[in-house]
Structure formats: C-alpha cells, structure tokens
Amino acid sequence: MLVSSRFQVKIKEVIKMAAMGNERHLAAESTVPPPPKQDVLRVYSMKFCPYAQRLKLVLAAKAVKHETVNINLVKKPQWYLEKNPRGLVPTIEINGDIIYESDITSEYIDKVYPGRKIVTADPLKRAKELMLMGDHGKIVGGFYGAILAQDDEKRAAAFTKMSAGLDVLDKFLSNSPMPFVCGEQPGFTDYMMWPHLERIHIYLKLALANFKNVQAYIAKMEKDEAVQACRLPDELHKEFAEGYKTKNINYDIGDVVEYNF
Ligand SMILES: N[C@@H](CCC(=O)N[C@@H](CS)C(=O)NCC(=O)O)C(=O)O
CATH class of the missing domain: 1.20.1050.10 (Glutathione S-transferase Yfyf (Class Pi); Chain A, domain 2)
Incomplete structure (x- = not known):
C-alpha cells in the first residue's frame, strides 16, 4: 500500500512524542489510579518536565518498557503527594516501591535493567x-x-x-x-x-x-x-x-491520550 510522505511524517511525529507520554495530566479531583501490575514499571511524569525527560532518556536508551501517569503540577492530586511528599516529578513505582528524583530514579534504572550501562564506570x-x-x-x-x-x-x-x-x-x-x-x-x-x-x-x-x-x-x-x-x-x-512564563500553564497540549486503568 502506498502511504503518503505527509502521513509517514505524521506517524514519525506521533512515535517521537509518545516517549514523553501523551497521557492526560491527572489533577486534584482525580482518583488514585490502581497500582501498576506485577513487575510493570510506572513513571509519574509531566510531559514537558526536563527532569522527567532525564529519566525518559535513560529508559529510551535502554529500551525499558514502562507506563506513564502524568501529573498536573499546578493542581496536584493529594494521592500523588502521598506517593511523593516532595510533590515533584519524576517518580517511579514498581511492585509497591516508590523512588523519586531524576538522578536517583535514572541511576536505579541503569543498575537494575538490562541493556547498555549508562553510568560511567571509571x-x-x-x-x-x-x-x-x-x-x-x-x-x-x-x-x-x-x-x-x-x-x-x-x-x-x-x-x-x-x-x-x-x-x-x-x-x-x-x-x-x-x-x-x-x-x-x-x-x-x-x-x-x-x-x-x-x-x-x-x-x-x-x-x-x-x-x-x-x-x-x-x-x-x-x-x-x-x-x-x-x-x-x-x-x-x-x-x-509561554504558559510557564505567564503562569497560565496548560499541560494537555499536543496529542492527549486517556487512561485505560
Ligand atoms: N530535583 C528534582 C526536580 C524535579 C522538578 O523540579 N520537577 C518539576 C517539574 S519540571 C516539578 O515537579 N515541579 C512541581 C513543583 O515544584 O511543585 C529532580 O531532579 O527530579
């Protein structure tokens, strides 16, 4: 089947965007999502967060499968503060354990997941x-x-x-x-x-x-x-x-996908 080049560009764009997670940003009124399934790595993130991007880069470099839950950081859900009292992203959750901070989560991922070692050994x-x-x-x-x-x-x-x-x-x-x-x-x-x-x-x-x-x-x-x-x-x-500068942040810009918990 012939696929137009414009369509191919669109597909490439969607694939690229997906790594940062297009999931809707859950806000204060949201209910706590069910915990991740056994051995599933969950990343609490925010699509435009440079610190979450650090972790996402390490996950991408090592091809680590994970699911993403995005958080509205202006209207934080109480349930998120119970997971990470600092109220920051990124946070990871796996088999009941919680780890936060971009460098700590990234180093943990490098240590426990297969793939090339990212942290310099020397x-x-x-x-x-x-x-x-x-x-x-x-x-x-x-x-x-x-x-x-x-x-x-x-x-x-x-x-x-x-x-x-x-x-x-x-x-x-x-x-x-x-x-x-x-x-x-x-x-x-x-x-x-x-x-x-x-x-x-x-x-x-x-x-x-x-x-x-x-x-x-x-x-x-x-x-x-x-x-x-x-x-x-x-x-x-x-x-x-622009929204960050004017304190009028909209997290759900670009493609947005809903959860199917
Ligand atoms: N030291 C943290 C910083 C993370 C951070 O500042 N994330 C921002 C989003 S880019 C955040 O969660 N802000 C929410 C807030 O300040 O309340 C890390 O390295 O993970």
Missing part, C-alpha cells in the same frame, strides 16, 4: 562528570532565571549565570577527544544535561552564540535515538514555555 571519569554536573547547575539556574525575568537587568544576570556554566561545558568538550561527555556515545551525564540544553537550543539560542563546542555537541546529541524519541515539537515547547 571512577576518575565519573568524578569529572560529577564536577561538570555541579557547573551544569548554573546553566539550569540561568535558564529558569531567563524565562521568568521580568526586566532586562534580571534577564542579563540570568544570561551571565548561564554563560558561566556553558563556558565550563565548552572547555570540557574542547579538552576531550570524545564526541560526548561520557565517551563515544551519550551516557548518564549527557542525558542528565540534555533536557535543559535542548530547551536553551529551542528558545534561548542566543545564550549559545559564544560556545561553538557546545553548539557542535548539541548537533551530535540531536542525532541520538533516545534524544529523538524524547523530542517534542519545538512549537509545543515554545507554547508550554
């Missing part, structure tokens, strides 16, 4: 990656500062902060013979850093202007299969960021 390399992650905090802080800045002074301060972190990453990349922070292919640290870099690349591009190594690195990361699987359309990201 202690010296890992220590250097952890120091880099410390500086990545400046990129993250600057990123939120830049989105929420109400005036030029605050925006400039946020860009300065972002630049300080990007400068460290740029130098790290220029001093490394490897294409990715973790080596020949993206690993844990690449996936922990990617979601905020992706967003900067999508809607704060100017911040990257002076960092040629970071730009080249982003271009390489964009070709990674896990990165592509977790990529939402730029327009949707921009729409969400």
Whole structure:
C-alpha cells in the first residue's frame, strides 16, 4: 500500500512524542489510579518536565518498557503527594516501591535493567562528570532565571549565570577527544544535561552564540535515538514555555491520550 510522505511524517511525529507520554495530566479531583501490575514499571511524569525527560532518556536508551501517569503540577492530586511528599516529578513505582528524583530514579534504572550501562564506570571519569554536573547547575539556574525575568537587568544576570556554566561545558568538550561527555556515545551525564540544553537550543539560542563546542555537541546529541524519541515539537515547547512564563500553564497540549486503568 502506498502511504503518503505527509502521513509517514505524521506517524514519525506521533512515535517521537509518545516517549514523553501523551497521557492526560491527572489533577486534584482525580482518583488514585490502581497500582501498576506485577513487575510493570510506572513513571509519574509531566510531559514537558526536563527532569522527567532525564529519566525518559535513560529508559529510551535502554529500551525499558514502562507506563506513564502524568501529573498536573499546578493542581496536584493529594494521592500523588502521598506517593511523593516532595510533590515533584519524576517518580517511579514498581511492585509497591516508590523512588523519586531524576538522578536517583535514572541511576536505579541503569543498575537494575538490562541493556547498555549508562553510568560511567571509571571512577576518575565519573568524578569529572560529577564536577561538570555541579557547573551544569548554573546553566539550569540561568535558564529558569531567563524565562521568568521580568526586566532586562534580571534577564542579563540570568544570561551571565548561564554563560558561566556553558563556558565550563565548552572547555570540557574542547579538552576531550570524545564526541560526548561520557565517551563515544551519550551516557548518564549527557542525558542528565540534555533536557535543559535542548530547551536553551529551542528558545534561548542566543545564550549559545559564544560556545561553538557546545553548539557542535548539541548537533551530535540531536542525532541520538533516545534524544529523538524524547523530542517534542519545538512549537509545543515554545507554547508550554509561554504558559510557564505567564503562569497560565496548560499541560494537555499536543496529542492527549486517556487512561485505560
Ligand atoms: N530535583 C528534582 C526536580 C524535579 C522538578 O523540579 N520537577 C518539576 C517539574 S519540571 C516539578 O515537579 N515541579 C512541581 C513543583 O515544584 O511543585 C529532580 O531532579 O527530579
């Protein structure tokens, strides 16, 4: 059967979007979903959350099957706070156990599921990656500062902060013979850093202007299969960021699927 190329693009787009989970975001009035079935991994997420995306990238890189329950973080259900008292996503639930925090859940997944090992095993390399992650905090802080800045002074301060972190990453990349922070292919640290870099690349591009190594690195990361699987359309990201900025968040934009618990 002949399938039009426009239709194929649409299918590709739907597959890509599905990795972040198109499930409706459950809000305060929702009832607690039944627990996941035996050995089924459930991820509590939010489609546009960069921290949930870290975990989703690791799940995609290791091809770990899971189900997604999306949470409305502005109107959080009480039942969700009982699972994760911090009220943040991501959280995972499996066989009655709950784990939260993006780095902790991602590292747990890497340890217990088959597939390639994502966390760098070499202690010296890992220590250097952890120091880099410390500086990545400046990129993250600057990123939120830049989105929420109400005036030029605050925006400039946020860009300065972002630049300080990007400068460290740029130098790290220029001093490394490897294409990715973790080596020949993206690993844990690449996936922990990617979601905020992706967003900067999508809607704060100017911040990257002076960092040629970071730009080249982003271009390489964009070709990674896990990165592509977790990529939402730029327009949707921009729409969400606009709602975030104006405190008028709509989580259920783009495709939305209902649950069949
Ligand atoms: N330290 C957490 C941060 C997660 C986080 O901030 N997630 C945001 C969504 S992107 C959230 O749940 N926000 C809800 C809130 O702040 O109440 C992690 O690494 O998982």
